[in-house]
Amino acid sequence: MPDTDRTALLGHHVAFLDALREAGLPVSLAEGLDAARAVTMTGLLDREALRAAYAATVVKRRGHRPLFDELFDLWFPRAIGDGSGERPARRKPRVEVSGGRAAPDEARELRAELAEAIFDGDDAGLRQLAGQAVARFGAIGGSPTGGGTGGRSWSPNAALDAVTPRTLLAGLLRSRPDSDEFSRSLARREFRFRISRFERLVNAEARRRIAEDRGAAETARTVLRPPLDQIDLIGASQAELTALRREIYPLARRLATKKSMKRRRGGRGPLDFRRTIRASLATGGVPMDTRHRPRRPHKPELVVLCDVSSSVASFARFGLLLVYALSEQFSAVRSFAFVDTVEEVTRHFTEADDVADAINRMEQGLSMRLMGGGSNYGRVFTHFDGRFGDAIGPKTTLLVLGDARANYVDPAVATFGDLVGRARHAYWLNPEPRGNWGTGDSAAPAYAEVVAMVECRTLAQLADFVRDLE
């Protein structure tokens, strides 16, 4: 390899590592060197081998992998321009093409091919069609025929609007000879999955085209989302929420392990006489080492007060999900939901053995009067003290999930302070950034004077909090 090529390649390698670091992946110097060594071994010709080489050497956490993949696609694009022009041989159409009345005429052919590719599960075909869709329908601004990149950009949404892959579902299903309901439901899931795969491919393709026009580094800064556990729980998209919910059980397991390890290390329990005597036999009957019983774990009773008004509902869901996924760590959990009045929702969780189900049931079961209007923290605390005041005792840990936006009514800080005083511990998890506390109708600073208020915007922060919860 000529020296100039080597230097250019090295520059590209270093720039890629810089981009990874900028995106939040901790890539050390040693790992960068490993990556360079690995790349020289796999060579540059096989793109997937190159990806594997970088992934093995610099990505050491699973959560970082999606981000890595997106950046890798920007730095080492699959193709340049419109990509390879070759098209698969036209097959005899077997699939009914449904919907798409609003689609432009030019999109007809592409939709038919897409339906075939989805029907067959042909991933290479999907990738190619995504490239075509973006090339033909994704260009916005500038001159569509090329001639400079002035003002031109690429929009995945424009491409998807033209192709409308979701409307293909009905036709795809009719093209399957399935007789029973079960096979149909399997097929429906499968087709949906492939359609969303196509949508993801279109998104990636649009990013690639943008990167080609503007350079990879700038694109990375503007279009990439942070890793999953850093996503703002309130602003998360539907797909991100689904992905986050999947993380709950593994996270709960990790937290439970951490908690029990901490418990074992912390202090020793009472002397275990039998084991001490037995151990002393090795030293001629002299008890050199004393043995101790493990301490009895302290399991707090937990009372969770959840603001389920629409602005913070997704946050409340996560809080509840995590609390119930960890319910073995507590001797009892009681939960209450509120907007402008408060209702106990514990029974939904004890009846259902699936937490996600329970939350759905809870949201359906909440009475209408609860759902109307904005949150009224003052009334809720007064009301709670009156009706469920005996839920709080010296063994209880009180947990409030909410943004403390009191809608300019009296926040009843004194009543809340009284509740906090009766509990063993009390915490308030606020999904708003700390900087916004006290702005507008937020009563956060007033409450923060009587209770430990914790900023909790991301899954990572939520996990940190639950880990240290006593």
Add this chain to the structure above:
Amino acid sequence: MVTGFDTPAAVSERLAEVGYLPEPALATTVFLADQLGKPLLVEGPAGVGKTELAKAVAAATEAELIRLQCYEGLDEARALYEWNYSKQLLRIQAAGSDATWERTHDDIFTDEFLLARPLLRAIRRDEPTVLLIDETDKADIEIEGLLLEVLSDFQITIPELGTVSASRRPFVVLTSNATRELSEALKRRCLYLHLDYPTRERERDIVLAQVPGIEAALADRLVEVVAALRALELKKVPSIAETVDWARTLLALGASSLDESAIASTLGVVLKHHSDQVRAAKELVLPGAGH
């Protein structure tokens, strides 16, 4: 270089010969770990073939597999080496009273009285070796410190005997279920691979290879159902081993197709929580399953 794989393709081929079908990324990573002489940390959910990978590499390269199973409370004496106290005691008594202290001292701290544990055994071997450190996340954090030393320099210092260096580096595989994060320092020294559930085609190949006598159409359908189950939000997601078990069960029952009733009566093989069965039945429209 321990195993002498020439290319990633050679890795795939030789692993396939011993019945392990790797994804291309996995083959490339194994190839790199071998070439760079670095330990390979494999993380992933239970039952995706992490431990099997080490066994397959050992079988494919005709190396001996030395396994260190991690657990809470694993210590140096179990991981590295230990002096055989009772034998030393016997030696002292047998020598009688006329032996000098220096003689006895030199005698009892020799190889004969050393009990080599997996890490030391793997480092001392001259033949090809695969060292499997299984479920590293179960061990205490102190053991990670120990591993750091052993895995970066491939040497162990025994105060009475001196330093033992590896004459031939073993191929090291660490596995973890990610019940806790391993330390950054350990991860930095390893190549990392997240092993996930295989693609549908690959899983079908695995089922066909592991369950001789199963029809391809049934295997196809089985893998399709398992993929649909994995997409649900379940407490415990079915592993590859469970897919294979399911295939064996269906074969034993003589079921030729995977219809609703066959699924309903055998769902317990893949879903081990009652709530998961209920959920699967509801989402996949299975009549009567789980009730």
